[in-house]
Amino acid sequence: MFLKQTILSDAVLNNEGLKIVYDDVAPYAKENSNPQVIDPGLRPRVGLHPRKGLYPRATTVRKEFPDLKRDDLVYPGYALCLPGFALLNGEYVNFPDGPADYGFISDEISDSEGKFKYAVSQEGLKPRVGLHPQMFLFPRSTYEKYVDAPVLTITFNQKFTSVGLLLTFNTMSGDYASHINIQWYSENELISSMDFTPNDTKYFCSNYVMLYDKIVITFLSASKPNRPVFLTRIDYGLYREFLSDEVRQISCLQEINAISENISINTMNFTVRTKSSVPFDLQKKQKLALYFNSGLIGNFYLKNGAKKSKTDYYMDSHDALGILDGNEYHGGIYTGQLVPAVIANIFQDEDFNYLLSDAFDNVKLYGYIPYTTKRNALVQIAFAIGAVVDTSNYDGVVIYPKQEVKTGEFASNEVFGGLTLEHSDVVTGVRLTVHDYQKSDETAEIYKGVLDGTAEAIFSEAYHSLSITGGTITASGDNYAFITGTGGEVILTGKKYNHFTSTVIKENPNIVFNKNIKEVQDATLVNKRNATSVLDRVYEYYQHAENVVGNVLLGNKVIGQVVDIDTDYDGVKTGTIESVSYSFAGSIKAEVTIHE
Structure with a gap:
């Protein structure tokens, strides 16, 4: 089976129609974040008076939480000794000696009302009238302990801007923080502070803040009594979904070249009339995923955006190859390096995937790549080894051999009249x-x-x-x-x-x-x-100078696939789908170019 078809076969389809998922998040904020719990030091200040046992101490980091940089973390079902927490349904396991990643669990436990910032006291035991000695009855002092609110501090390597924070708590047990305060800082100066009252395990804290480099989250109460705070994910922004009733205009073009003489940058631009009151951030390199009936057509990244009215936004985007076209590659002289190693080097530090066909596992490179862009380097490699570079229907870049065997055909009822044979x-x-x-x-x-x-x-x-x-x-x-x-x-x-x-x-x-x-x-x-x-x-x-160009119902056909198509006046033509320009209604109608 054609590699691209195996990718599509994993999709669970529905009748949802057109959908665009917009990652309105600060690009690279999560990778450059450092979530940690900090124990503040003690320094002389106004209102602090000397007393016995009071000494200056340094600010220290109690613990860091690199798990919160991930996008795939869920609570692993560790049982905790808390009232009514671990159900006996087989989903919970004993907390192991070497626990796997579980995100942030606060040391502090909420009181019987779910609140933090409370005092726990136990009256001491002293001899008094009416108290008689008995076994295991010993004098004890009065005990008092103050439980403060859990605080998570997130520092960043640079400044970021986002429309708020999306917090994910414990989706397994249903526990979440029901009252929090979030403060945003820039160079240690407070620039915004807001309280939020989450009502679910996933909650968006809407607050458009520009150019922050530190966030302090204070958890004031939990949704249940006698619970710590569970936090398994932080996103610096909001994930939005636009369906066909919000997308006003859309243009999407995807192309390949079957011999990779060049590698096109695929594009998508559209206007959306949003139903949300949360403003868009519109930062370059924000991700836009295009779906139809839940099947992925392609991922794109914002180049330019504009607010057209109170509700209308215009977005212009390109694919991963557009990103690679802006990133430099050092190149060099190649004396037999394997293709997988060189491709891995090109995609190093990129935040999207690539899939390289195993047909190139043992192919070696000889020659030269100048100091250039990563996209140009891929052109040199793909042309030399006979690979197609494609970003359609995949979360990243697919690299595969040019297809030679026909694996599909357009039936007569899938072809609209007016097919054109273009001769170069x-x-x-x-x-x-x-x-x-x-x-x-x-x-x-x-x-x-x-x-x-x-x-x-x-x-x-x-x-x-x-x-x-x-x-x-x-x-x-x-x-x-x-x-x-x-x-x-x-x-x-x-x-x-x-x-x-x-x-x-x-x-x-x-x-x-x-x-x-x-x-x-x-x-x-x-x-x-x-x-x-x-x-x-x-x-x-x-030697094949003809292209078949016309409108079709795309169905399950994909770019790079070799198909038959009946011209209705010059017989059946067989060729590679090299270009698709999409339009969406109840199905995908597209203008395709098929190179014979």
Whole structure:
């Protein structure tokens, strides 16, 4: 089965129709957060008077909670010795010696009314009239203990903006904090403080705060008596869902190229008339997931947004490849590195998934990738190994071989009249440049200048055997170096690579006149090992100069799939679905481009 079809087969479909899920959250806030419980220190202050046993002490971190950076955490069912907490239904387990992740559980327990900030006292026992000695009756002092409110402090590595906090408590037991106070700080200055009264295990605390770097959550009461606070997830914003009755206009285009001569950036833009009173934040890189009948069409990321009226918002977004097009990749000389390792390096530090077909597990790369964007690096790799790069129907990027076997067809009742056969210029041959990179002993000066601090030198060509005077190299590759200096002149030198090229050509032997030769010169991962297979693949693609373009009911067909379609005037054509422009009603109607 086609890899993309196996992805879709896991979806549980319904009749919901169009839905857009908007992650109106602060991008990267969760990854850059540090939730912790802090025990405040004691310092001299107005109103604090010296007394016996009172000493200055430092502020300390009692415990950190990295679990709260996750999106997949649920309470693991640990039984606690609390009244009526652990049901005997087999779902709860004894609290283990090495507990798995469970989020934040406060040390403080609420009182019989579910409130925090209370005193527990026990009257002492002293000899008195009417008290007679008996077994196990001993004098004891009066005992009093104050239980404060649990406080969770979240610090951030940088400043963020969000429309509020979405808190998830214990969805297993139904426990939640019923009264909380949240304070937002910027550089230790309080910029907002609000009380909230949650009424469920998931509750959104709506408060649009800009440029905060610390949040302090004080839990004032629990929903049940004799309970700690359970907190399993914090989201810095709100997850919104827009159905067809809120989406006014939508345009969505998804494309591939079957030989990855280029990799398109897929786009979605729409106008929504919201029913919510919570304002939109509209930050770049916020995620937008497009569904139809709960089947994922694609994930997109906000580029631009605008408020058009009191209720209408416009959003312009692109896919993960649009994100990769803005992120740099160091590249380098490749001498047999495996494709999975290089692909993993490209997607490192990205917050979306990728799926690489196991057909490329043992494929090696030879040649050169310049210092470029991650998207351009994927173009070089995919073209050289015969891969398709696709973001449709998946939470990220799918990389798979070009499909050769037909796995679907458009029935006559799925095709609207007016199919067009588009003919491009006939390519009569392909001339492919083959690249070879070899180390040389020729030395060149790469960087020269006065440097106080650290700088990144990006090379216009590859160098090896780097050396430096007047400074140090802290990190380097074939295309770059991070160098440091202390105020003097720094000179960075390296040895060049000799770049040798040759060409191979494949032509249609039946065409002598009016030749049209396709030139492929800049695919620098094409080498003597893979030149023949690349040449054959490109030549075969351009021998088919027809595209079938028209409107269809898409059904379960997907981009990248090889299908049949009946033109009704020029027979049945077989080709790869390379482009889909969607429109939505009771079903998905789309304008498709099928490359024969």
